[in-house]
Amino acid sequence: MRKELFLIGAVAIAAAVWAFTPSAGRGAPLPASAYEVNDSHFHLTNYVQEGTNINEFLKIMGTKVGRVALFGIPLQQQWSYGNTGDFAPTYYLQSDAPLYYYSFTDAFIAKAYQSLSPAEQARFDPMITGFNPTDMYAADHIRRVLTTFPRVFSGIGEFTIHKEFVSSKIAGETASLTNRALDRLLDFAGEVGLVALIHNDIDAPFPKPGQEPYQVLQLRDLIERHPKTTIIWAHMGLGRIVRPLHDQLGIIDRALSNPALSNLYIDLSWDETAKYIVATQQTIAATAELISRHPTRFLFGTDEVAPSNQAGYLKVYELYEPLFARLTPSVSEQVRKANYLRLFDEARRRVRAWERANINSSN
Numbered sequence: 001m002r003k004e005l006f007l008i009g010a011v012a013i014a015a016a017v018w019a020f021t022p023s024a025g026r027g028a029p030l031p032a033s034a035y036e037v038n039d040s041h042f043h044l045t046n047y048v049q050e051g052t053n054i055n056e057f058l059k060i061m062g063t064k065v066g067r068v069a070l071f072g073i074p075l076q077q078q079w080s081y082g083n084t085g086d087f088a089p090t091y092y093l094q095s096d097a098p099l100y101y102y103s104f105t106d107a108f109i110a111k112a113y114q115s116l117s118p119a120e121q122a123r124f125d126p127m128i129t130g131f132n133p134t135d136m137y138a139a140d141h142i143r144r145v146l147t148t149f150p151r152v153f154s155g156i157g158e159f160t161i162h163k164e165f166v167s168s169k170i171a172g173e174t175a176s177l178t179n180r181a182l183d184r185l186l187d188f189a190g191e192v193g194l195v196a197l198i199h200n201d202i203d204a205p206f207p208k209p210g211q212e213p214y215q216v217l218q219l220r221d222l223i224e225r226h227p228k229t230t231i232i233w234a235h236m237g238l239g240r241i242v243r244p245l246h247d248q249l250g251i252i253d254r255a256l257s258n259p260a261l262s263n264l265y266i267d268l269s270w271d272e273t274a275k276y277i278v279a280t281q282q283t284i285a286a287t288a289e290l291i292s293r294h295p296t297r298f299l300f301g302t303d304e305v306a307p308s309n310q311a312g313y314l315k316v317y318e319l320y321e322p323l324f325a326r327l328t329p330s331v332s333e334q335v336r337k338a339n340y341l342r343l344f345d346e347a348r349r350r351v352r353a354w355e356r357a358n359i360n361s362s363n
């Protein structure tokens, strides 16, 4: 009798579990509404191309993070024996040796993605990053990656033009927002439907009083020149020591109100960005007000690099808690999830269509 009851109970439990895992399969995603947040900015690997195993990362995402824009880092820190001897640097601030563009990152990310089940793949939007944005051939690299790894990528980036400490360390020509190579790159991204995620500091690290923030003016012109390309500006233009311009929120407000910049989106990623936004009750309130005026234009991102556990991965998400608390539930939901889904679902659809039309099956 007791055994029968136990069996009935076990069957009931199995049926209930089955009901909550329809179509099952390895790593079947829960409905989008079940997750708390999507991450528009994530590096699986670090500055020496080492990182978290993607299966481990799926466990770290757990039931908290639904979708992730996935990329490596386009730059490799050289281990120069002459500079650091036996000390092997893993971060760009640990050595004076140059960084160089490391294209293999795209193959590495594509292979990691392809190792997953279709249900697991559905949770990622891989991005192409391994190109040199000063090279007129950069667009050709992107075309070659799409051809070699079709049905994988949704965007390009995060790639860097002006970045404190980094731009001046990169071997070869210095990147610039006025370089025609960048125009060619963004034209191609627009043609294919690839989202472009750009890191560009809003200002110099230590500007003289009254110094013209040429970066922000050049960035505006660049975005205006590419109206068909969806551009996400990483970190609101902030950095470790690139501090908010006096009129930072006003600049962003005017940019997002400008119909000529309707292709511009802002990502809130990086703990260095969060540190400015959640600094005081006033900064939180002012940012919440800005986001509420443009609720479709902001995306949450972590900018974590190769995390080893969920607490580390979601540190930035926790930091933003007071900001999310100041938004209405519907605006908070847009920033955390809906804006990501709209932009990246559209990118997936367009890039797959471009691939079908432009890659012949013999490739």
Ligand SMILES: [Zn+2]
Pocket (backbone or CB within 6 Å): 041, 043, 158, 303
């Ligand atoms: Zn990043």
